């Protein structure tokens with residue numbers, strides 16, 4: 506069996522045991538709410554992960570690109586929500602994907618698009634399933650739950666024999682701006698209230714609304730009530746990352762993906778080790794620092810994810826609150842990627858780095874700030890299960 510000691514770096518590593526635990530925990534969270542899980546595969550983009558995430562569920566998934574839709578349809582997934590606002594130019598490709606009975610559910614918040622959907626569905630000899638996108642505070646796609654436009658769009662969809670009005674969909678992306686469980690709970694309540702209100706308005710107007718779809722990882726983790734919601738679409742929860750640690754969605758021990766890198770040298774001041782993982786291997790996303798000041802471009806551990814310097818480099822206690830910027834918890838900062846160039850990363854530490862213990866060729870593992878973006882840099886996961894032995898290679902979908 507190949508080992509993490511042998512493969513070319515940088516490489517993306519996935520801990521199978523953590524992945525399956527994260528999936529089981531989310532399934533157990535949804536169960537008492539009686540809400541279906543339609544996991545978002547934008548993070549994983551991988552059929553093997555999708556099969557684990559949908560096991561015991563109804564089988565529906567969410568995607569963020571048509572390339573993902575085609576990839577997952579090719580792996581037998583037949584109920585797919587494409588959760589990015591549709592443009593008419595993509596409808597030919599959607600119709601093609603639906604030829605074998607797959608449903609690729611579409612999203613719009615625009616009445617002119619609803620009209621184009623009706624015309625194109627008839628011309629293409631297909632039926633498009635449509636959700637109206639609702640903004641519940643994220644200020645991205647969607648209209649307000651109380652907007653006049655909502656009923657106009659929904660009615661236009663419902664009136665077309667070539668369209669099927671499935672319901673309403675929202676994603677409270679503002680859940681990422683609010684560290685801590687209490688704030689996430691409040692966003693989850695706002696997300697639920699907004700999307701349920703939109704559904705009630707449709708029904709009061711005599712329109713069908715079987716699907717009331719919501720969710721992000723922080724709101725799915727922290728929601729106390731999901732009454733009226735029919736499905737949740739978290740995606741990042743399968744892997745988690747340092748951003749989710751900072752938000753209080755998980756602990757560092759729940760992060761399932763890491764980047765394997767090699768030490769390629771030391772800076773001449775003797776303070777920093779260089780690795781072959783820079784912005785293209787880790788991404789330049791520094792979002793976790795908003796909640797965990799000082800984690801830089803990722804926390805660095807040894808080949809097995811243990812602290813580099815023997816200190817508690819990975820905070821093992823549940824870090825529900827971010828360390829204050831003025832007195833950063835040494836645990837977070839014992840070893841981190843402080844700076845990146847395209848193919849270089851600089852390991853720095855609050856405590857002296859044991860550079861003699863990090864000779865050129867030493868392998869380290871870096872926990873990412875934002876797993877969705879970091880994973881997007883790779884063609885495959887090197888799957889391990891608590892050791893450095895690679896138990897599987899799982900490909901990822903790429904493209905748009």
Ligand code: PLP
Pocket residue numbers: 545567588589675676720721722723738739740741742
């Ligand atoms: N639904 C939509 C529309 C999204 O855009 C996203 C993520 O961007 C999700 C669900 C999943 O949220 P998360 O990444 O927090 O799991």
